[in-house]
Amino acid sequence: MITILGAGGAIGSELAHLLLARTEPLRLASRNLKPVTGAETMAADLTDATSTAAAVAGSRIVFLLAGLKYDLETWRKQWPAVMRNTIKACKKANARLVFFDNVYMYGKVDGTMTEQTPFRPSSRKGDVRAEIATMLLREMAAGDLTAMIARAPDFYGPHVKTGVPNLLIFDKLSKGKRAMCLGSDSTRHSYAYTPDCAQALILLSESDDAWNQTWHVPTAPNPPTGKQFIEMAARALNTAPKYFVLNRLLLAMAGWFDGTIAELREMLYQNEFDYLFDSSKFTARFGMQPASYEEGIRQSVRT
Numbered sequence: 001m002i003t004i005l006g007a008g009g010a011i012g013s014e015l016a017h018l019l020l021a022r023t024e025p026l027r028l029a030s031r032n033l034k035p036v037t038g039a040e041t042m043a044a045d046l047t048d049a050t051s052t053a054a055a056v057a058g059s060r061i062v063f064l065l066a067g068l069k070y071d072l073e074t075w076r077k078q079w080p081a082v083m084r085n086t087i088k089a090c091k092k093a094n095a096r097l098v099f100f101d102n103v104y105m106y107g108k109v110d111g112t113m114t115e116q117t118p119f120r121p122s123s124r125k126g127d128v129r130a131e132i133a134t135m136l137l138r139e140m141a142a143g144d145l146t147a148m149i150a151r152a153p154d155f156y157g158p159h160v161k162t163g164v165p166n167l168l169i170f171d172k173l174s175k176g177k178r179a180m181c182l183g184s185d186s187t188r189h190s191y192a193y194t195p196d197c198a199q200a201l202i203l204l205s206e207s208d209d210a211w212n213q214t215w216h217v218p219t220a221p222n223p224p225t226g227k228q229f230i231e232m233a234a235r236a237l238n239t240a241p242k243y244f245v246l247n248r249l250l251l252a253m254a255g256w257f258d259g260t261i262a263e264l265r266e267m268l269y270q271n272e273f274d275y276l277f278d279s280s281k282f283t284a285r286f287g288m289q290p291a292s293y294e295e296g297i298r299q300s301v302r303t
Contacts, residue, residue: 003027003059003095005046005086006066010160011100014198015063029055030066046082049089056089061205064099067162075128083132087139090147097136097147098205100197102154103277105130108269112276115151115214123266140212149214150201153277154270157194158300165191168246169233170301179233179243182251182264183271185226190277192219193296196288203286216279218290223276232294236301 002019004012007028019026020038028036029044044055046066056062064086068078083099090097106113107122119130139145156165168180200217204210224232226245234241244250251265283289291299 001025001027001059002061002063003029003056004063004065005029005044005052005055006064007041008033009065009067010155010157010163010194011197011201012063012065013159014157014194015065015201018198018202024060027055027059046085047078049085052082052085053089053092056086056093056095059090059093059095062086062090062093062095062097063201063205064097072124072128075125079128079132080135083135087136087145091145096205096211097145098201099133099136099147099149100201101133101149101151102129103151104128104267105133108273109276112278113153113216114278115216115281122269125266137214146211148204148211150197150204150217151214152192152197152217153190153219153275155192155194155197156296156300158302160194160300163194165229165233166300169230169243170237170297173230173233173237173239173242174301176239179230179241180246181226181230181243181271182246183226183268184247185230185243185245187271187274188223188225189229189271189275190219190223191229191293191296192217192277193291193300195299196290196296200282200286200288203288207286210285215282216277218282218286218288219277219279220290220293220296221278224293226271229293229297232297233301236298 002024008030026039028039029042033041035041042055045051068074104126105119105121106117107120107126121127121130140147156163160166172179197217230243231241
């Protein structure tokens with residue numbers, strides 16, 4: 001049995017689609033999840049230990065892909081509980097754990113992020129992500145749990161509802177509106193393509209030598225600037241690349257009306273400086289080449 005915790009999100013949906021083509025039973029667990037043909041679906045509250053244990057019971061591999069409300073207080077309260085409960089449940093079930101992580105714990109990096117980049121968070125949300133990643137790394141180092149961390153930068157892709165490029169660029173341009181570029185239009189920013197992320201998770205989970213390590217999922221090198229990304233999206237949509245830069249002042253003003261935008265303010269450093277993500281370790285081991293930005297954007301706007 002393979003179980004996806006937090007199966008309703010962008011990565012979980014892509015991963016479930018791939019796993020359903022296989023013969024091993026698949027369980028999808030989330031707070032709110034519609035029935036999926038070919039899979040067992042289960043309502044689960046990962047902040048509750050009993051509910052998490054029930055979702056994990058009988059599993060061989062567990063993917064933790066949960067996404068919480070983008071709110072600092074929610075993260076501080078719930079993420080440590082989710083990680084503790086998942087670790088405990090996997091130990092009890094003797095299941096292997098794959099945690100899909102982000103890069104907030106690295107903070108502002110002068111150069112390129114690799115799997116060896118130290119945790120130096122420069123945001124309060126980064127502090128939370130460093131705490132839960134460290135919690136899992138300690139279990140791995142102690143030999144108490146077979147697990148891995150698969151880490152990705154911001155992502156985009158088909159059917160993605162919460163990704164920044166989807167919300168601020170693809171959706172806006174497709175409706176004839178101006179796109180929004182966070183922070184700066186002249187800095188380069190790495191994005192992972194969601195189908196690549198899902199395929200990478202399968203490759204990692206099926207490789208015995210990949211466990212008890214951190215991996216950066218395949219992400220196209222030489223990322224574009226914000227301006228270049230918007231121009232590629234506009235070409236794919238056959239429209240004009242109209243946009244404005246959502247700087248700190250505008251973000252503060254928009255945050256008065258939208259809580260999610262307000263929560264983005266402390267993360268704006270990721271867009272005010274080059275944000276470069278290296279996945280060469282994965283490419284060297286598995287030979288999988290990520291989609292180019294041009295191709296990923298074309299596939300994303302078709303949906």
